[in-house]
Amino acid sequence: MWIRNAWFVAGWANEVTREKPLARVLLNEPVVIYRKADGTPVALEDRCCHRLAPLSIGRIEGDELRCMYHGLKFDASGKCTEIPGQDRIPPSMKVRSFPLVEKQKLLWIWMGDPALARESDILDWPYLDHPDWSYKPSYLHYKANYLLIVDNLLDFSHLSFVHEHTIGSMSLAETRAQIDRTPYGLKIWRILDNDVTPAFVRKLRNVGERADRWNIYDWHARGNILAMDSGFAPLGTGGHQGARENAVQFRHLSVQTPETANTTHYFFGHPQALAPGNAELDEQLLKTVTTAFIEDKDIIEAQQRIIDLDPNVRMQAIVHDSALFQGRRIIEGLIEDQAVAAE
Numbered sequence: 001m002w003i004r005n006a007w008f009v010a011g012w013a014n015e016v017t018r019e020k021p022l023a024r025v026l027l028n029e030p031v032v033i034y035r036k037a038d039g040t041p042v043a044l045e046d047r048c049c050h051r052l053a054p055l056s057i058g059r060i061e062g063d064e065l066r067c068m069y070h071g072l073k074f075d076a077s078g079k080c081t082e083i084p085g086q087d088r089i090p091p092s093m094k095v096r097s098f099p100l101v102e103k104q105k106l107l108w109i110w111m112g113d114p115a116l117a118r119e120s121d122i123l124d125w126p127y128l129d130h131p132d133w134s135y136k137p138s139y140l141h142y143k144a145n146y147l148l149i150v151d152n153l154l155d156f157s158h159l160s161f162v163h164e165h166t167i168g169s170m171s172l173a174e175t176r177a178q179i180d181r182t183p184y185g186l187k188i189w190r191i192l193d194n195d196v197t198p199a200f201v202r203k204l205r206n207v208g209e210r211a212d213r214w215n216i217y218d219w220h221a222r223g224n225i226l227a228m229d230s231g232f233a234p235l236g237t238g239g240h241q242g243a244r245e246n247a248v249q250f251r252h253l254s255v256q257t258p259e260t261a262n263t264t265h266y267f268f269g270h271p272q273a274l275a276p277g278n279a280e281l282d283e284q285l286l287k288t289v290t291t292a293f294i295e296d297k298d299i300i301e302a303q304q305r306i307i308d309l310d311p312n313v314r315m316q317a318i319v320h321d322s323a324l325f326q327g328r329r330i331i332e333g334l335i336e337d338q339a340v341a342a343e
């Protein structure tokens, strides 16, 4: 159903404070995330081993978490350290703990075999905490399987229709993307010289009514990560390869973490370098991006509802499906490898 041996985004770092644990279902497992006294984030199974109450409605005490049903206390490794009114603590009294790393404003969790978790495999994407770039961290909850969202992100021809009135232009559906296989997944290039400039871009900087447009992104199969370089440069200035001083350029990160078989957490950020630290601009861009993302969400959730009526009905392919077919094959291959390794 999904890759387990991967670093998934569990949340934005600022979602977890010292005061209140965060409850989140990830890959169909209940997880609680809290911070120790020194700020280090900890991820435990959100299910007390006593009567299975969620630890997330418990209390942080020092570096530990107390279940507020009958008071069992757990340390950061998941070991029970106290049972009120009972001296002996059986070793089976524990909850699972997950490797968790805070990096570049995100919390990355490893839900698979902990022996395979290597911190150096976590995505390095400096735009999330670079002083020259700013954005507002964002989240959407989807009532859809994560693969339908991956499909959507691997094929931007939908921009012409789903985003007809926001960020799309007809040429996106008429241009074929270049798709390269990479060790981590795919690299996709959509270069549109002399395309219509969307209104929101013209308001940011006068790049002209038509501009040289690019969307170049890396898609990572492990963790369902899309990391993009996109922008609009004045005509004839070299587009993505040229000087970018007069361009409007963005970076974009979209990550999908499965919640359950048919629901997904969607984390995204859209850094801009036009005015780093300008919260008003970050807010305005977030509004534009969110408007477009709600358009995606509406069609994808509607698609999921139709699929649910009869999951056996098969889809048919068109030329633009090339990247998403490759993407799905890569994910299926990794899930199969994982199943073989687990045997």
Ligand code: FES
Binding pocket: 048, 049, 050, 051, 052, 053, 067, 068, 069, 070, 071, 072
């Ligand atoms: S359910 Fe947690 S202490 Fe009883």
Ligand SMILES: [Fe+2]
Binding pocket: 152, 158, 159, 162, 163, 292, 296
């Ligand atoms: Fe979209």
